[in-house]
Amino acid sequence: MADRLTGEQRSRVMARIGQKNTAPELFVRRALHAAGLRFRLHRRDLPGSPDLALPKHRMVVLVHGCFWHGHDCRRGMRPQSNVEFWAPKLERNMERDRQVRSKLEALGWRVVIVWECALDEGVQSILSQVYASAGAIEPER
Template sequence: MTDVYSSEKRSAVMRQVKGRDTAPELKVRRALTALGARYRLHRADLPGKPDIVLPGRRLALFVHGCFWHGHDCARGARVPKQNRDYWVGKVERNRARDAKNREALAGLGWRVETIWECELKDAAGLEERLRALLATPHSSSSGQPQVDPGDPS
């Protein structure tokens, strides 16, 4: 089946796909706020500019769309029939970039977690996971929690 849109219209639709302040990201941010967590957004000084950063906990959260980042759920496993080679390559490049960013952040002493779009359907499960992440302090080799010296909070 061919695309229901013309090439120009499809290009316009794809240009509207956002990389920040997405609906899934906003849902996670609302949940964190409800739990009383303080966070920063898209810190450019960190590898991969994590979607949400909790500096006092040295926790970086990425909120990934299942399709765009190749999650193993039904939505992430779906590959468009049109231009298949492009999309397979695109998702693989995204996954390679994600792995590189996770490794770089871990090397800097950050805990890195990914929250998948499909996980947001279960609000209670999301809250439980976020509570667990917030309850686990990041500690340095001295046993004292690390605080990011560049963070104003």
């Protein structure tokens, strides 16, 4: 499919995408908080500064955008134009994700990855994914 935007317009759109406090991340934060789970944001003392850290449960939640982290879904499709730029960039992102995950696990943290496309399934899907990864955790009161 051809891009409907010019190269300059696409560049402006992509440059505006932030690293923190994205819409998917805010959605997950609201869901976990409403479920009674408490967390810390972007802990710089942990590898990769995970989006959410639940210290009581030694668990981190990484909210991954399908495009940026190379998910195998419709939203994760690679661009057809400027492939020589995008392919190595997205590969580096995926390699960094693997390294961060292994470092966190080596430190004894459980890692939960919530993909942007999973948010379409709703809050219950996210909570069940977190609870399944965490074992038997109780929401904090």
